[in-house]
Amino acid sequence: MSAKRLELRAVVKHYDTGAEIVRAVNGVSFTIAAGETVVLSGPSGSGKSTILKLAGGVTTPDSGSVLLDDRPLPNGTARAGALFRRREVGFITQKPRLTPATSALENALMKLMLDGVPRAEARERATRMLEDVGLGDRLSHTPARLSGGEQQRVTIVRALLNNPPLILADEPTAHLDTTTGQQIVTLLSDHARRHGAALLLVSHDERAERAADRVLHLRDGCLAA
Ligand SMILES: Nc1ncnc2c1ncn2[C@@H]1O[C@H](COP(=O)(O)OP(=O)(O)OP(=O)(O)O)[C@@H](O)[C@H]1O
Numbered sequence: 001m002s003a004k005r006l007e008l009r010a011v012v013k014h015y016d017t018g019a020e021i022v023r024a025v026n027g028v029s030f031t032i033a034a035g036e037t038v039v040l041s042g043p044s045g046s047g048k049s050t051i052l053k054l055a056g057g058v059t060t061p062d063s064g065s066v067l068l069d070d071r072p073l074p075n076g077t078a079r080a081g082a083l084f085r086r087r088e089v090g091f092i093t094q095k096p097r098l099t100p101a102t103s104a105l106e107n108a109l110m111k112l113m114l115d116g117v118p119r120a121e122a123r124e125r126a127t128r129m130l131e132d133v134g135l136g137d138r139l140s141h142t143p144a145r146l147s148g149g150e151q152q153r154v155t156i157v158r159a160l161l162n163n164p165p166l167i168l169a170d171e172p173t174a175h176l177d178t179t180t181g182q183q184i185v186t187l188l189s190d191h192a193r194r195h196g197a198a199l200l201l202v203s204h205d206e207r208a209e210r211a212a213d214r215v216l217h218l219r220d221g222c223l224a225a
Contacts, residue, residue, distance in 0.1 A: 003034030003196025004069045004088075004165035006055060011064035013050055024050040026221035027064070032198040034165070037189040039209050040202045042218030048202045049170060051218070055200055056089045056168050057081055068166060086114060090159035090197070092169040092188070096151035098143040098158075104130060104150075105139040108157040115162060129157045133187060149180035153187065160191055167192055167199040173208060185211045 013025040025047045032038045040048050053059040054066055057073040066073050068088065074080040085091070098107045109126035113119065130139060133153045143151050152172060160167065169188060173181030185201070185208045192199035201208055209215050217224040 004198060005034050006032040006166055006198040006200065007067045007070070008051070008055065009065045009067065011051075011054055011061045011066060013047075013054060013059065013061055023221055025054065025061075028218075028221070028223055029064075030216055030223065032200060034196040034198055035193050036214070037192050037199040037201065037212045039212040039215045040200060040218060041204055041209065041215060046218040047221040048218055052168050052170055052200065052202060055166070056091060057084055086111065087162065088164050088166055090156075090164040090167040092152075092156055092159050092167070092172045094171045094174045096143070096148070096155040098151055098154060100143055103140045103142060104135060104146065104154045107143070107154050108161065111158055112161055117162075125161060126157065129161055130154070133157060147180075149176050149184065152176065152180075152184055156184070156187060156191075160195075160197075163195050163197070165197050167197050169199070169201045169203075171202055171204070173203065173205050178207070181205060182207045182211075 009029050011025055011028045015022045015024055028051065040051060042048055054061055060075050074084045105123065105126055108130055109122040112122040112125065127139060130136060135150060135153055138146060138150060146154065167188060172188070173184050176184060188199055188201065189211050191197065201212070203209070
Protein backbone atom coordinates (compact mmCIF):
# COMPACT_ATOMS: atom_id res chain seq x y z
CA MET A 1 0.00 0.00 0.00
CA SER A 2 1.43 3.37 -0.95
CA ALA A 3 2.19 6.11 1.56
CA LYS A 4 -0.49 8.76 2.05
CA ARG A 5 -1.02 12.10 3.74
CA LEU A 6 -4.06 12.78 5.93
CA GLU A 7 -5.58 16.24 5.93
CA LEU A 8 -8.50 17.73 7.87
CA ARG A 9 -9.68 21.08 6.52
CA ALA A 10 -11.92 23.30 8.64
CA VAL A 11 -13.83 20.28 9.93
CA VAL A 12 -16.99 20.87 11.97
CA LYS A 13 -19.09 18.16 13.59
CA HIS A 14 -22.21 18.58 15.75
CA TYR A 15 -24.26 16.05 17.66
CA ASP A 16 -27.96 16.67 18.07
CA THR A 17 -28.99 15.05 21.35
CA GLY A 18 -32.60 16.22 21.03
CA ALA A 19 -32.15 18.47 24.06
CA GLU A 20 -29.21 20.41 22.63
CA ILE A 21 -26.71 20.66 19.78
CA VAL A 22 -23.20 19.74 20.89
CA ARG A 23 -20.41 21.26 18.81
CA ALA A 24 -17.93 18.38 19.24
CA VAL A 25 -15.41 19.55 16.60
CA ASN A 26 -15.32 23.22 15.81
CA GLY A 27 -13.24 24.10 12.74
CA VAL A 28 -10.23 21.80 13.03
CA SER A 29 -7.49 21.76 10.40
CA PHE A 30 -4.27 19.74 10.41
CA THR A 31 -2.15 17.56 8.15
CA ILE A 32 -0.25 14.38 8.94
CA ALA A 33 2.48 13.60 6.42
CA ALA A 34 3.14 10.06 5.23
CA GLY A 35 5.34 8.37 7.84
CA GLU A 36 4.57 10.95 10.54
CA THR A 37 3.30 10.23 14.09
CA VAL A 38 0.95 12.80 15.57
CA VAL A 39 -0.47 12.58 19.08
CA LEU A 40 -3.84 14.15 19.80
CA SER A 41 -4.29 15.07 23.45
CA GLY A 42 -6.92 16.99 25.38
CA PRO A 43 -9.35 16.71 28.28
CA SER A 44 -12.33 14.39 28.32
CA GLY A 45 -15.07 15.63 25.99
CA SER A 46 -12.72 17.83 23.95
CA GLY A 47 -13.52 15.94 20.73
CA LYS A 48 -10.63 13.47 20.34
CA SER A 49 -12.73 10.37 19.60
CA THR A 50 -14.90 12.34 17.18
CA ILE A 51 -11.80 13.42 15.26
CA LEU A 52 -10.64 9.79 15.03
CA LYS A 53 -14.07 8.78 13.71
CA LEU A 54 -13.96 11.59 11.14
CA ALA A 55 -10.42 10.68 10.08
CA GLY A 56 -11.39 7.02 9.60
CA GLY A 57 -14.59 7.76 7.71
CA VAL A 58 -16.76 6.26 10.48
CA THR A 59 -18.64 9.54 10.56
CA THR A 60 -18.80 12.45 8.10
CA PRO A 61 -18.19 16.15 8.83
CA ASP A 62 -21.10 18.63 8.82
CA SER A 63 -18.76 21.01 7.00
CA GLY A 64 -15.12 20.99 5.97
CA SER A 65 -13.36 17.98 4.51
CA VAL A 66 -11.23 14.96 5.35
CA LEU A 67 -8.75 14.03 2.63
CA LEU A 68 -6.28 11.22 2.03
CA ASP A 69 -3.73 12.42 -0.50
CA ASP A 70 -6.10 15.22 -1.54
CA ARG A 71 -8.98 12.79 -2.17
CA PRO A 72 -12.09 12.93 0.04
CA LEU A 73 -12.88 9.76 2.00
CA PRO A 74 -15.65 7.71 0.39
CA ASN A 75 -19.09 8.69 1.70
CA GLY A 76 -21.16 6.68 -0.75
CA THR A 77 -22.58 3.30 0.15
CA ALA A 78 -22.02 1.59 3.48
CA ARG A 79 -20.15 -1.11 1.60
CA ALA A 80 -17.72 1.39 0.04
CA GLY A 81 -17.08 2.84 3.49
CA ALA A 82 -16.50 -0.58 5.06
CA LEU A 83 -14.15 -1.58 2.25
CA PHE A 84 -12.22 1.68 2.58
CA ARG A 85 -11.82 1.20 6.34
CA ARG A 86 -10.67 -2.39 5.99
CA ARG A 87 -8.13 -1.67 3.24
CA GLU A 88 -6.87 1.81 4.06
CA VAL A 89 -7.25 2.20 7.82
CA GLY A 90 -5.62 0.33 10.70
CA PHE A 91 -7.79 0.97 13.79
CA ILE A 92 -6.35 0.18 17.20
CA THR A 93 -8.64 0.52 20.20
CA GLN A 94 -7.93 0.82 23.95
CA LYS A 95 -8.74 -2.78 24.67
CA PRO A 96 -7.61 -5.55 22.34
CA ARG A 97 -10.60 -7.12 20.60
CA LEU A 98 -9.46 -10.61 19.73
CA THR A 99 -11.54 -13.71 19.03
CA PRO A 100 -11.21 -15.70 22.28
CA ALA A 101 -11.22 -19.27 20.96
CA THR A 102 -8.70 -18.57 18.19
CA SER A 103 -4.89 -18.60 18.28
CA ALA A 104 -2.72 -15.49 18.04
CA LEU A 105 -1.77 -16.48 14.48
CA GLU A 106 -5.38 -17.00 13.34
CA ASN A 107 -6.43 -13.71 14.95
CA ALA A 108 -3.56 -11.89 13.26
CA LEU A 109 -4.32 -13.06 9.73
CA MET A 110 -8.09 -12.38 9.75
CA LYS A 111 -8.00 -9.11 7.84
CA LEU A 112 -5.75 -10.55 5.12
CA MET A 113 -8.11 -13.49 4.67
CA LEU A 114 -11.07 -11.09 4.26
CA ASP A 115 -9.04 -9.36 1.56
CA GLY A 116 -8.74 -12.66 -0.29
CA VAL A 117 -5.03 -13.27 0.35
CA PRO A 118 -4.36 -17.02 -0.04
CA ARG A 119 -4.21 -18.79 3.33
CA ALA A 120 -0.59 -19.99 3.02
CA GLU A 121 0.61 -16.49 2.18
CA ALA A 122 -1.49 -14.93 4.96
CA ARG A 123 -0.04 -17.42 7.49
CA GLU A 124 3.49 -16.69 6.34
CA ARG A 125 3.08 -12.90 6.52
CA ALA A 126 1.32 -13.03 9.90
CA THR A 127 3.97 -15.36 11.33
CA ARG A 128 6.76 -13.07 10.17
CA MET A 129 5.17 -9.96 11.66
CA LEU A 130 4.31 -11.71 14.95
CA GLU A 131 7.96 -12.77 15.13
CA ASP A 132 9.03 -9.18 14.44
CA VAL A 133 7.01 -7.96 17.45
CA GLY A 134 8.47 -10.66 19.71
CA LEU A 135 5.57 -13.14 19.63
CA GLY A 136 7.26 -15.90 17.64
CA ASP A 137 6.84 -18.35 20.52
CA ARG A 138 3.18 -17.41 21.12
CA LEU A 139 1.68 -18.20 17.70
CA SER A 140 -0.63 -20.98 18.90
CA HIS A 141 -1.67 -19.29 22.16
CA THR A 142 -5.28 -18.19 22.55
CA PRO A 143 -5.79 -14.61 23.86
CA ALA A 144 -6.50 -15.89 27.41
CA ARG A 145 -2.93 -17.22 27.54
CA LEU A 146 -1.41 -13.89 26.48
CA SER A 147 -0.65 -10.82 28.64
CA GLY A 148 -2.44 -7.52 27.95
CA GLY A 149 0.59 -6.17 26.09
CA GLU A 150 0.90 -9.37 24.03
CA GLN A 151 -2.80 -9.19 23.13
CA GLN A 152 -2.36 -5.56 22.09
CA ARG A 153 0.59 -6.57 19.87
CA VAL A 154 -1.56 -9.24 18.16
CA THR A 155 -4.25 -6.59 17.60
CA ILE A 156 -1.66 -4.29 16.06
CA VAL A 157 -0.33 -7.03 13.77
CA ARG A 158 -3.89 -7.77 12.62
CA ALA A 159 -4.59 -4.07 11.99
CA LEU A 160 -1.31 -3.34 10.18
CA LEU A 161 -0.49 -6.55 8.34
CA ASN A 162 -1.93 -5.22 5.07
CA ASN A 163 0.09 -1.97 5.48
CA PRO A 164 -2.82 0.50 5.60
CA PRO A 165 -1.73 4.06 4.72
CA LEU A 166 -3.63 5.47 7.71
CA ILE A 167 -3.28 4.25 11.32
CA LEU A 168 -5.72 5.50 13.95
CA ALA A 169 -5.12 4.51 17.57
CA ASP A 170 -7.45 5.40 20.45
CA GLU A 171 -5.46 5.34 23.70
CA PRO A 172 -3.74 2.03 22.87
CA THR A 173 -1.63 2.14 26.06
CA ALA A 174 -4.48 2.96 28.49
CA HIS A 175 -4.53 -0.49 30.08
CA LEU A 176 -0.82 -1.24 29.96
CA ASP A 177 2.11 -0.74 32.35
CA THR A 178 4.76 1.89 31.58
CA THR A 179 7.31 -0.34 29.84
CA THR A 180 4.73 -2.23 27.79
CA GLY A 181 2.99 1.02 26.82
CA GLN A 182 6.30 2.42 25.62
CA GLN A 183 6.90 -0.68 23.48
CA ILE A 184 3.45 -0.38 21.90
CA VAL A 185 3.92 3.31 21.01
CA THR A 186 7.37 2.61 19.56
CA LEU A 187 5.98 -0.31 17.58
CA LEU A 188 3.28 1.88 16.05
CA SER A 189 5.49 4.86 15.24
CA ASP A 190 8.27 2.64 13.81
CA HIS A 191 5.73 0.91 11.57
CA ALA A 192 4.33 4.25 10.41
CA ARG A 193 7.80 5.57 9.59
CA ARG A 194 8.93 2.41 7.79
CA HIS A 195 5.79 2.03 5.70
CA GLY A 196 4.99 5.70 5.15
CA ALA A 197 1.67 5.53 7.00
CA ALA A 198 0.13 8.58 8.67
CA LEU A 199 -0.34 7.75 12.37
CA LEU A 200 -2.85 9.62 14.53
CA LEU A 201 -2.69 8.51 18.14
CA VAL A 202 -5.07 9.72 20.85
CA SER A 203 -3.25 9.64 24.15
CA HIS A 204 -2.86 11.40 27.49
CA ASP A 205 0.38 9.58 27.91
CA GLU A 206 3.70 11.47 28.09
CA ARG A 207 5.50 8.47 26.61
CA ALA A 208 3.36 8.69 23.51
CA GLU A 209 3.98 12.44 23.28
CA ARG A 210 7.74 11.88 23.47
CA ALA A 211 7.61 9.36 20.61
CA ALA A 212 5.52 11.69 18.44
CA ASP A 213 6.77 13.99 15.71
CA ARG A 214 4.08 16.47 16.78
CA VAL A 215 1.47 16.87 19.51
CA LEU A 216 -1.89 18.54 18.86
CA HIS A 217 -3.78 19.86 21.89
CA LEU A 218 -7.54 19.90 21.64
CA ARG A 219 -9.86 21.94 23.86
CA ASP A 220 -13.63 22.32 23.44
CA GLY A 221 -13.44 21.02 19.89
CA CYS A 222 -10.69 23.45 18.80
CA LEU A 223 -6.94 23.01 18.39
CA ALA A 224 -4.87 25.08 20.80
CA ALA A 225 -2.37 27.40 19.18
N1 LIG B 1 -23.01 10.24 19.95
C1 LIG B 1 -22.99 11.40 20.62
N2 LIG B 1 -24.14 12.07 20.85
C2 LIG B 1 -24.13 13.26 21.49
N3 LIG B 1 -23.02 13.87 21.94
C3 LIG B 1 -21.85 13.24 21.74
C4 LIG B 1 -21.77 11.98 21.08
N4 LIG B 1 -20.46 11.60 21.03
C5 LIG B 1 -19.76 12.57 21.64
N5 LIG B 1 -20.59 13.56 22.07
C6 LIG B 1 -20.19 14.81 22.74
O1 LIG B 1 -19.25 15.47 21.90
C7 LIG B 1 -18.20 16.03 22.66
C8 LIG B 1 -16.87 15.44 22.23
O2 LIG B 1 -16.87 14.05 22.54
P1 LIG B 1 -15.65 13.06 22.23
O3 LIG B 1 -16.07 11.69 22.64
O4 LIG B 1 -15.22 13.26 20.83
O5 LIG B 1 -14.52 13.63 23.23
P2 LIG B 1 -13.19 12.93 23.76
O6 LIG B 1 -12.18 14.01 23.85
O7 LIG B 1 -12.86 11.74 22.94
O8 LIG B 1 -13.61 12.46 25.22
P3 LIG B 1 -13.00 11.23 26.13
O9 LIG B 1 -11.55 11.56 26.38
O10 LIG B 1 -13.82 11.29 27.37
O11 LIG B 1 -13.21 9.97 25.33
C9 LIG B 1 -18.54 15.77 24.12
O12 LIG B 1 -19.22 16.90 24.62
C10 LIG B 1 -19.46 14.56 24.05
O13 LIG B 1 -20.36 14.56 25.14
